[in-house]
Amino acid sequence: MLTIQAAVAVLLTLALVLAGGWPVIRWLRHIGMAGGGVREDTPDSHRAKAGTPSMGGVLVVPVAAMAIGVAGLGDPMAVGVAGGMLGFAGIGAADDLLKARRTSRRGLMARTKFLLQVIVATAVAFYAVLVMGNPGHVRLLPFMDTVDMGPWAIGLWILYLLWMTNAVNITDGLDGLATGLTALACVPVFMAGLLTEAAGLTVGAAGILGGSTGFLRFNRRPAHVWMGDTGSLGLGAGLGCLGVLGSMEWLVLLAALPFTLELLSVVIQVVYFQATKRIYKLDEGRRVFRKAPLHHHFEEGGSSEARVVQGFWAAGVGSAVLAMGLLIAEAGGLP
Numbered sequence: 001m002l003t004i005q006a007a008v009a010v011l012l013t014l015a016l017v018l019a020g021g022w023p024v025i026r027w028l029r030h031i032g033m034a035g036g037g038v039r040e041d042t043p044d045s046h047r048a049k050a051g052t053p054s055m056g057g058v059l060v061v062p063v064a065a066m067a068i069g070v071a072g073l074g075d076p077m078a079v080g081v082a083g084g085m086l087g088f089a090g091i092g093a094a095d096d097l098l099k100a101r102r103t104s105r106r107g108l109m110a111r112t113k114f115l116l117q118v119i120v121a122t123a124v125a126f127y128a129v130l131v132m133g134n135p136g137h138v139r140l141l142p143f144m145d146t147v148d149m150g151p152w153a154i155g156l157w158i159l160y161l162l163w164m165t166n167a168v169n170i171t172d173g174l175d176g177l178a179t180g181l182t183a184l185a186c187v188p189v190f191m192a193g194l195l196t197e198a199a200g201l202t203v204g205a206a207g208i209l210g211g212s213t214g215f216l217r218f219n220r221r222p223a224h225v226w227m228g229d230t231g232s233l234g235l236g237a238g239l240g241c242l243g244v245l246g247s248m249e250w251l252v253l254l255a256a257l258p259f260t261l262e263l264l265s266v267v268i269q270v271v272y273f274q275a276t277k278r279i280y281k282l283d284e285g286r287r288v289f290r291k292a293p294l295h296h297h298f299e300e301g302g303s304s305e306a307r308v309v310q311g312f313w314a315a316g317v318g319s320a321v322l323a324m325g326l327l328i329a330e331a332g333g334l335p
Contacts, residue, residue, distance in 0.1 A: 002199055006190070009071035009203040010210035016063045017214030025218065025225045028053035033100050033228075052223055055096040056215065057231020061089040064211035064238070068204050077200025077245045080127050082207075084241035087120035088165055089234030096228040107229070120237070121161035125154045128245055140250050142326045160249060161240040167259035168236030169229060170266055170293050175221035177295060177309050178259075182235045183212035184316035185255040188323035189242050192251055195331050201246040208238045221306055251327060257319040258312050265294040 028034065034053035065082035072078025095107035107113070128134045136153035137146035149156060172178035186209035193202030212235065218224045227235070236259075243252035253260065269292035277285030290300035298308045 005071045006202045006206045009067050009206035013064050013067040013207050013210030014214045021218045024059040054226045054228040055230050056225035057227040060211040060215045061234035064207040068207035071203040075200040080245045081204040081241040084124045085234045085238045088237035089230050091116045092229030092233035121158045125157040142330050157244045164240035165233050165236035167263040169232040171262040172232040175223040179212050179216050179219045180313050181316045184320045187320050188255040204242050255323040258315045262293045266292045
């Protein structure tokens with residue numbers, strides 16, 4: 001039965017995303033989502049991408065959430081993953097629409113966007129306690145029992161969800177980069193669901209896997225559409241919810257390691273820049289990377305976009321394989 005549910009989730013999402021791709025792209029152009037150009041902080045080589053419609057996540061996230069709900073047959077975890085994805089995607093959609101409508105290309109105010117993310121993340125954390133019945137057990141390392149953190153787990157889960165969603169959001173800067181890494185990260189989680197016979201974990205990972213794989217048809221280089229914050233926040237939330245609601249925090253973090261490295265590069269760059277500016281009394285601080293996030297550092301160093309994406313995908317494969325190896329070892333081998 002679980003295998004059938006997983007097949008329904010991945011195939012239904014994949015089929016609907018592939019079928020709806022071109023109509024949605026035309027609709028996004030019609031409503032003005034292709035007129036914003038590219039961000040000023042991106043490398044000059046990205047100027048040629050101007051005119052590519054954004055907010056393609058409106059295709060992926062709702063379809064994946066629907067398929068997860070249908071295949072999950074009311075499983076509380078599947079419902080929670082779908083709801084978390086839609087909540088964060090809604091924040092991203094508001095941001096994308098404002099960017100398209102305003103001549104300044106400014107979306108939601110940073111503090112407003114962050115506050116909304118905290119609200120949705122808090123709702124997911126309390127869902128884990130009140131609906132999933134998790135009293136505060138967290139697993140951040142393999143081969144170890146869960147740690148009972150009690151009420152402190154809610155705060156950790158909120159930070160975890162904020163980290164995952166914004167890590168995927170930061171990574172979404174090259175054609176197919178975040179989409180491909182999301183699909184790769186879902187594979188170990190999907191395997192974990194099968195090994196533990198957890199329906200919600202299995203169909204949740206399957207739905208996100210199917211949606212990401214289908215979206216690559218339109219998002220790979222040269223991209224016909226970008227996922228925008230609608231997609232990056234929604235898919236990041238999907239990964240985060242799988243970790244929190246499935247008590248697989250360590251597995252998702254490891255499988256999604258390239259996302260963490262991307263966000264860490266931004267944190268390091270900002271902290272070092274501000275610290276050196278203050279310490280050495282400079283007009284501008286010093287930088288660790290040529291440009292952050294990390295994928296732009298490699299582009300500025302002369303690597304082509306295609307090579308950078310391939311390199312990150314290779315890292316994603318390595319992270320997924322390592323996560324699966326630890327998972328199998330922990331389970332004592334495949335059944």
